[in-house]
Amino acid sequence: MIERFLRIVGSHAISVLRTMGHMLLFLLNALYFVFTPPFKHRQLLREIRFIGAKSMTVILLMGSFTGMVLALQIFYTLRKVGSEAMLGPAIALSLIRELGPVLSALTITGRAGSALTAEIGIMRITEQIDALSAMALNPVRYLITPKIVAAIIVFPLLTSIFDVIGIYGGYLVGVKLLGLSSGTYFSEMEHFVDMQDIRIGLYKALTFGILVLWVCCYKGFYTGYGAEGVSKSTTNAVVMSSVLILISDYVLGSFFM
Amino acid sequence: MIEVVNLHKSFGGQRVLNGANLKVSDKELIAIMGESGGGKSVLLRHLIGLVKPDRGKVVVEGEDITRVSRKELDKIREKFGVVFQGGALFDSMTVYENIAFPLREKTRLTKGEVREKVEEALEDVGLGGVEHKFPAEISGGMKKRVALARALITEPKIVLFDEPTTGLDPIILHAIHKLIMDTHKKYGFTGVMISHDIPEIFEVVDRIAFLYKGVIEVVGTPKEIRRSSDPVVRQFIKGSLIGPIEIT
Ligand SMILES: Nc1ncnc2c1ncn2[C@@H]1O[C@H](COP(=O)(O)OP(=O)(O)O)[C@@H](O)[C@H]1O
Numbered sequence: 410m411i412e413r414f415l416r417i418v419g420s421h422a423i424s425v426l427r428t429m430g431h432m433l434l435f436l437l438n439a440l441y442f443v444f445t446p447p448f449k450h451r452q453l454l455r456e457i458r459f460i461g462a463k464s465m466t467v468i469l470l471m472g473s474f475t476g477m478v479l480a481l482q483i484f485y486t487l488r489k490v491g492s493e494a495m496l497g498p499a500i501a502l503s504l505i506r507e508l509g510p511v512l513s514a515l516t517i518t519g520r521a522g523s524a525l526t527a528e529i530g531i532m533r534i535t536e537q538i539d540a541l542s543a544m545a546l547n548p549v550r551y552l553i554t555p556k557i558v559a560a561i562i563v564f565p566l567l568t569s570i571f572d573v574i575g576i577y578g579g580y581l582v583g584v585k586l587l588g589l590s591s592g593t594y595f596s597e598m599e600h601f602v603d604m605q606d607i608r609i610g611l612y613k614a615l616t617f618g619i620l621v622l623w624v625c626c627y628k629g630f631y632t633g634y635g636a637e638g639v640s641k642s643t644t645n646a647v648v649m650s651s652v653l654i655l656i657s658d659y660v661l662g663s664f665f666m
Numbered sequence: 667m668i669e670v671v672n673l674h675k676s677f678g679g680q681r682v683l684n685g686a687n688l689k690v691s692d693k694e695l696i697a698i699m700g701e702s703g704g705g706k707s708v709l710l711r712h713l714i715g716l717v718k719p720d721r722g723k724v725v726v727e728g729e730d731i732t733r734v735s736r737k738e739l740d741k742i743r744e745k746f747g748v749v750f751q752g753g754a755l756f757d758s759m760t761v762y763e764n765i766a767f768p769l770r771e772k773t774r775l776t777k778g779e780v781r782e783k784v785e786e787a788l789e790d791v792g793l794g795g796v797e798h799k800f801p802a803e804i805s806g807g808m809k810k811r812v813a814l815a816r817a818l819i820t821e822p823k824i825v826l827f828d829e830p831t832t833g834l835d836p837i838i839l840h841a842i843h844k845l846i847m848d849t850h851k852k853y854g855f856t857g858v859m860i861s862h863d864i865p866e867i868f869e870v871v872d873r874i875a876f877l878y879k880g881v882i883e884v885v886g887t888p889k890e891i892r893r894s895s896d897p898v899v900r901q902f903i904k905g906s907l908i909g910p911i912e913i914t
């Protein structure tokens with residue numbers, strides 16, 4: 410009985426470890442091609458356009474509303490303790506350190522991550538990946554590396570845009586609606602936001618970018634045999650990416666207290 | 667020369683190949699037939715190292731490709747052109763870019779030379795005028811012809827065709843057969859073609875092999891196959907419901 414239990418747990422643990430090892434090798438393989446020519450510039454531009462430029466609208470929307478909601482909530486709290494002047498720094502710090510990176514990453518995962526998994530998965534089941542291999546071209550170099558590099562470029566940029574738009578959204582509500590002075594809103598921000606805060610935000614964005622693309626590309630690349638495999642991979646990729654974003658956010662956050 | 671020796675392959679307990687043997691001589695054009703889901707594509711994918719066998723070997727021009735390093739495998743793959751079952755055209759590229767892709771990636775031809783070759787290939791497969799369309803915008807028959815053009819553009823020594831004519835109308839079917847025969851005459855490649863086209867295939871290939879229950883059951887020239895008394899072959903040629911192949 411106990412032996413049976415141990416055997417089940419053990420075999421499960423081994424299979425989890427094997428998958429993790431396999432995923433790690435996949436990432437290392439993709440990163441290896443970042444440093445070895447020939448580089449696939451065209452593919453990189455295409456991915457930046459797909460992951461980045463096409464996510465702009467939704468990032469702008471998310472950013473502005475997040476800033477506005479934050480302003481309402483934080484203003485309400487601050488008024489109770491009589492320190493409304495701190496509204497600017499409170500919004501800026503929440504956005505830059507936490508909400509900007511996390512919400513941007515979740516947004517991009519929903520908008521582009523699922524599509525990437527589906528795209529790669531379809532390339533797998535329609536033998537396009539095999540076609541590359543058959544031409545003696547490495548599919549990881551052509552398909553995966555450009556996407557990961559694009560994410561490294563795009564995630565911090567979109568996160569910064571999210572932050573800035575969010576701060577202006579907060580300005581709109583805090584200053585134009587709730588009557589705080591515009592000087593207070595911005596000057597207090599300058600006092601309280603350090604370079605360190607901005608750096609943490611960008612580290613997070615970078616980490617999330619690599620994590621999301623890693624998971625989404627892996628799930629697509631090793632999708633199951635047949636069409637139902639792709640839809641399963643896509644769902645899995647989004648769930649796993651989102652969970653990893655939140656877990657790593659906590660880990661990074663406690664690391665950089 | 668390609669030699670398949672005692673090839674075994676299972677997927678999760680399902681036996682697909684069960685000791686298949688086949689020899690294909692240089693410049694020969696051979697067809698592989700067999701029931702759907704019988705492992706023809708799996709066999710073909712072994713020939714270019716896309717699947718690792720559980721047991722057995724695949725020898726291409728003297729080298730066992732199941733045992734070589736990735737680098738050496740890539741070298742051998744450069745001799746191949748492959749037409750995959752669904753065409754496997756790159757969705758993100760136009761017809762023109764699809765055909766030009768192997769030239770751009772694998773050769774040092776100039777832009778002009780690439781253009782010249784691609785235009786010639788498009789003409790050969792009768793597809794002038796669609797070069798700027800994407801695969802999603804053209805018909806199944808056109809896709810197969812684009813895939814054919816892409817596979818042949820580098821003038822490979824060995825060409826694998828996975829059902830290049832399945833699902834096409836008889837006119838296009840003949841056009842594709844003629845195209846394969848013409849290019850075969852012109853370049854003299856070694857060709858392995860999966861096909862169901864009875865009786866048209868008899869006029870196209872040098873030999874025909876039947877894959878049945880994971881092994882190559884019969885191989886012979888079209889003449890021999892026509893006269894064969896093997897029950898699997900007889901059933902296949904007649905398309906009969908009664909015989910060793912059971913329809914499930
Ligand atoms: N990568 C794979 N994983 C699991 N099963 C596979 C895989 N490739 C092929 N099969 C199975 O092997 C069998 C033979 O497939 P295939 O070679 O495509 O048949 P066909 O003769 O029609 O080309 C099928 O039952 C198919 O489901």
Ligand SMILES: [Mg+2]
Nearest residue numbers: 706707751828
């Ligand atoms: Mg097949």
